[in-house]
Amino acid sequence: MSKAEWSGWAQAVGATVSVLIAIWVPWNQGRAARKEAINVAEHFALRLEGLSLRLTLESQVVRRNALLTCREKLKMLIQQAALIRLDLLPIDRLNALLELQSIANATLQNIHRQLGGNATEVSRFVTLSKLNHDIIKTAAQVVRYGVTVPTNGEE
Secondary structure, three states, X not given: OOHHHHHHHHHHHHXXXXXXXXXXHHHHHHHXXXXXXXXXXXXXXXHHHHHHHHOOOHHHHOOHHHHHXXXXXXXXXXXXXXXXXXXXXXXXXXXXXXHHHHHHHHHHHHHHHHHOOOOOOHHHHHHHXXXXXXXXXXXXXXXXXXXXXXXXXXX
16 A cells, blocks of 8 residues: 555544544543432432431430531531532432432421420421431432332332
8 A cells, every 4th residue: 555545544543533532532421420410319318318317216306416416417418419410310310319308408497496496296206207217218219229129028
């Protein structure tokens, strides 16, 4: 082959490689961003689940300092959840995350009430917290795994 032919082939190969790189780089960046959004959502779900479990324990609810700590942690979680790129989440995880955010905000209001002058009985607060915790566990599973995972006895 002549130099001109080699040059043509080198140019064709170089152009093909540059097109492939131009396609791969944004695709890989998008994939990494989706993975990061899912990781942050999973972290939020796990922390909210743990925090809601604490609120189901009467020994935690009767102690004002424990409620104050839960309130501050919940505020931080809600702020972190606001930073999650919702547009990058699959629809099932997005719906579950929105449900968790709604419950987190409602729980924060319940804690404010419990700490303020409108406190309810501890047993009523704990019962409500247990109901919320069950919902949080289910929604957290969807955020973490993308589907509802059956628990013991469910099919």
